[in-house]
Amino acid sequence: MSLDNNIPHQYSLPWTDRNGFTHWSIALFWIIASFLLFQLFGSLVSVILLYYTSSEPLNITELTSRLQDHLELVFVGNSLSQILFLGLGTWIITRLNASKARRRSYLRMSHSGGGYKLYLGIVLLMIVIQPLIWFLSWVNVQIPVSESLMQLEEMQTQLMENFLRGNNYIVWTFIHIGVVPSVCEEILYRGFTLRALEKSWGPVAAIIVSGVIFGFYHLRLTQALPLALIGILLGYIAWATSSIFPAMVAHLVNNGGSVLTLYFFPDLNFAELSPERMPPVWLTLLSIGATLIILYALKYLTRTGLYKQKYQHYEHV
């Protein structure tokens, strides 16, 4: 059987292409579906654990009170549902957009060139960008938000602070807040969503849109701008390095950094990290400059590393 070389065999195309869907629509559908499933399942698991660990039946008031005293159970539910839906679920859904053999490639689950220097650069990048994030937080605070949303966010911030300051093993705290989100959210956003949007709209739009969605995904409007910046940065890192592993490391440094900061500096006031005063202009400009330099260096490192990987075998000929 001979085929016209310009027309791919219909059975070599992934399900999305065979059935007239666009990659971006599948990505949007999965972002919404995974978010709803993650919230529902996480809440369900947390409530079940709260009931299971209680010695007597609880009414709603007692449940709410118990929730405040056992935040670790809430985070267990949160982590389980992230692993199940954001991580594993995305891995399964990718099958719609890519053949089985190309699934890892679609999600950019491959090693980047650049070696240890690349990862050192990533760690440095996440440190130097903090003043810029601080500046965007200040800008975001100037944007008026409804009272009800402000109260919801204050409740979320208080919940997080109580958990970080609680008597929980640092390792578990690091896993819940650092490791799990940095793996699962990266698979969803920089793996699946970035690639799907890239196929439909190109890399620039994909990086920006996936970053903005990431920013609003956390349901914290007063932090949407800095979160979107982090999302865009992580998207760029994944695209430039052709791998989500550097983005995972960057995400881990960002999230894990806050855990370790409060562990080693317990007197630090959480509210001071979300400033209502503008950071020094010189610091912000320095942060922007340093960030751009490091990003350029990372791209160069990756390109050099990938070049070496590609042509390494020729050295032995």
Add this chain to the structure above:
Amino acid sequence: MNTMDEQLPSYQKSVLVGGGIVGGLAFLVNIISGYAQISAEPSVTILGIMAIMSLITCLVAMTGALISTWHYSQFLEQPITLGKGALIGLFTGIAVAVVSTLLNQMWSALNPDFNQQVMESVIASFEQLDLPEEQIQAQTDMLYNSMKNSGSIRGILSSIISGSVFYGILNALTGMLGVKLFIQNKIPPRDYIDISETE
């Protein structure tokens, strides 16, 4: 572009048919459940029944895409993809949201006390629950605010947007089902060559 897509008739009429019929049905279910709520004694059971009625409204709304795809199949001579069915379903869901919101607004204009009576009945049933006073007050305030805004432009737009997203997603799924049920057994035209049949 696929030459098959260029030969397809427009689906706008089918979307309007499906969206109009089901939007009207969803509005009727909403009105019936509202009057049932008003006439019943406040109790916790009523809240459960209202939840079931909301579920029935969703199920009714989901049939919009099935009607649209069935109507569209009358004009087709060739099959269409699931993606096209999902798109028809998405637009049908938006039409359902628009039609049901507009009909609700017309009903509010004809019967201004309807929403107020429904809200008072819901609050009275809510007070039967064994909840803390603060929580009941918070729910009451939320209901009151939503009723206050329901007639404003902002409230109408908010209702259309949230309805479009919700019904759009549901009907996108049933749109795919409709394609499977009504359209994929269509015989393609003679000049369409299935690649799997070539040698």
